[in-house]
Amino acid sequence: MTPPDPDWEKRLADLWAAFDTTAPVDFIAHMQALINELPSDHPVGMFELAGTFDSLGEEAQAEPLYRRALAEGLPGNRRRRAVIQLASTIRNLGRAQESADLLAHEWKATNDDLDDAVVAFLALALIDLGREREAAALTLATLAPHLPRYNRSLSNYAKEVGDRK
Numbered sequence: 001m002t003p004p005d006p007d008w009e010k011r012l013a014d015l016w017a018a019f020d021t022t023a024p025v026d027f028i029a030h031m032q033a034l035i036n037e038l039p040s041d042h043p044v045g046m047f048e049l050a051g052t053f054d055s056l057g058e059e060a061q062a063e064p065l066y067r068r069a070l071a072e073g074l075p076g077n078r079r080r081r082a083v084i085q086l087a088s089t090i091r092n093l094g095r096a097q098e099s100a101d102l103l104a105h106e107w108k109a110t111n112d113d114l115d116d117a118v119v120a121f122l123a124l125a126l127i128d129l130g131r132e133r134e135a136a137a138l139t140l141a142t143l144a145p146h147l148p149r150y151n152r153s154l155s156n157y158a159k160e161v162g163d164r165k
Contacts, residue, residue, distance in 0.1 A: 001073060004044055008037060012048065024056050043072035047082050059089045080106065080114050088121050096128035116142055137162030 004012070015022075015030050022030070031052045035045035050065030066086035074082050083106045091099035103122035107115070119142040126135035140158035144151050 001042065001075070003075065004038060004042075008034065019055060028052060028056075041072060043069040043074040044078060046072065047074055047078055050082070051085060054085055054089055059092045062089050063093065077112070077114070080110060080112065080118075084114065084117055084121055087125065091121070091125050091128060096125045100125035100129060133161055133164060 012034055015027070015034065019027060031048060035042075035049055038045040046065045046069035050062040050069060052062075053059070053065065054062035063086065066082050066089065070079065070082050070086070083102060087099040087102045087106075090102070100122060103118055103125060107118045107122060119138055123135040123139045126132070126138070137158045140154055140161065144154040144158060147154060
């Protein structure tokens with residue numbers, strides 16, 4: 001699979017930057033035109049179309065595209081983004097446990113700049129499962145290293161919150 005060229009990526013980024021000011025039907029048309037420049041089975045095209053449907057609240061249309069993009073070997077950072085977005089989608093479709101399982105696995109499997117996003121969406125799934133204290137503890141523990149002060153205190157409090165039932 002050949003990655004899209006930098007010009008294609010730039011046009012894609014420009015399209016996403018205009019999402020909030022573009023009518024949904026026009027956004028889909030522009031996205032489809034971009035995707036049509038790629039081979040029909042290109043996982044990046046499937047991922048971007050899934051993200052389009054997802055962003056428009058059409059989770060049921062997005063889910064199979066995310067799954068197919070991942071199965072086709074979506075590369076690099078987009079692979080992890082697809083896992084996060086798929087997990088969010090399936091949570092919105094009422095399958096919070098499946099979402100939590102997917103994100104918990106992802107959280108343990110990879111470390112990169114999307115770690116905090118994995119935790120944030122995992123916390124949402126945990127809340128939907130009635131595990132609010134666990135969600136709060138996880139979120140606080142993730143936030144602690146980002147604070148300019150009180151890192152150790154917040155880390156300890158996060159553990160305490162998680163230990164209480």
